[in-house]
Amino acid sequence: MNPTIRPLHALPNLSDDEQRIVDQFHALYYNKRLWATTKWLGAACLKSPTDTWVYQEILFETRPTLIIETGTAWGGSAHYLGTVLDAISLRDPAYVARIVTIDTETRDGEADHPRVTKIKASSLAPETIAQVRGTIRPTDRVMLILDSLHNRDHVLAELHAYAHLVTPGCYAIVEDGDINGHPVHTDFAPDQGPGPLEAVTDYLATTDRFEIDRAREKLLLSLNPCGYLRCVRP
Ligand SMILES: C[S@@+](CC[C@H](N)C(=O)[O-])C[C@H]1O[C@@H](n2cnc3c(N)ncnc32)[C@H](O)[C@@H]1O
Numbered sequence: 001m002n003p004t005i006r007p008l009h010a011l012p013n014l015s016d017d018e019q020r021i022v023d024q025f026h027a028l029y030y031n032k033r034l035w036a037t038t039k040w041l042g043a044a045c046l047k048s049p050t051d052t053w054v055y056q057e058i059l060f061e062t063r064p065t066l067i068i069e070t071g072t073a074w075g076g077s078a079h080y081l082g083t084v085l086d087a088i089s090l091r092d093p094a095y096v097a098r099i100v101t102i103d104t105e106t107r108d109g110e111a112d113h114p115r116v117t118k119i120k121a122s123s124l125a126p127e128t129i130a131q132v133r134g135t136i137r138p139t140d141r142v143m144l145i146l147d148s149l150h151n152r153d154h155v156l157a158e159l160h161a162y163a164h165l166v167t168p169g170c171y172a173i174v175e176d177g178d179i180n181g182h183p184v185h186t187d188f189a190p191d192q193g194p195g196p197l198e199a200v201t202d203y204l205a206t207t208d209r210f211e212i213d214r215a216r217e218k219l220l221l222s223l224n225p226c227g228y229l230r231c232v233r234p
Helices: 016-031 049-062 076-091 126-135 152-165 196-204
Strands: 066-070 098-103 116-120 142-146 171-174 210-212 228-231
Touching: 049 076, 049 142, 049 171, 066 076, 066 152, 076 098, 076 116, 098 126, 116 126, 126 152, 142 152, 152 171, 152 196, 171 196, 196 210
Parallel strands: 066 098, 066 142, 098 116, 142 171
Antiparallel strands: 171 228, 210 228
């Protein structure tokens, strides 16, 4: 790493040497494809456990009542969210929350959860966006997770379609900004080239409603560098 030019994904509280160690571990974790074999209660959940731990902290702290997720895959992440919401509800019976997850594909053995509603369509189809908007109640606290196609144009379009629905105090999480050299590179199309992190950069140039919360990367291994966006304005 050139000590005078810190990469975009570098954490502000790390020295160059520390960042190098984190990046090397990140590359090892990523290239071993451990994110592809991680399961939550038996369902493939394509995330790092360090990120899902942080998700749990965010859910507990911000208490969203509606989570919109693009990219269901095997349903593991939606299932994870559902079980964390179950656990919070045990502590706080007045807390009622649900998840809407969107994917173009249906897979054999997808996980289901009573809190999860699945939409099988493109996240960017006008009907899908309208359907999601139609599920929002006036009192909802809305959180957003973007984890479908990981190229910049798609993620940027999703941000424009859904991020304005996020409630102040809640988060929009843009997954997998680590690709395109932040610090890893994918070996599978269509994820090569500018990706989620570039979409975040472009989106934040158009709005002051969100701030990147780098404190959510405190566990050092995060597949979502610069991807935890806190909604700070109505
Ligand atoms: C990274 S996976 C989702 C992983 C899942 N959220 C998890 O953590 O387990 C990406 C998913 O996005 C879906 N996808 C691709 N293009 C899409 C689109 N336009 N709309 C909705 N889903 C899409 C793919 O079918 C794939 O299942």
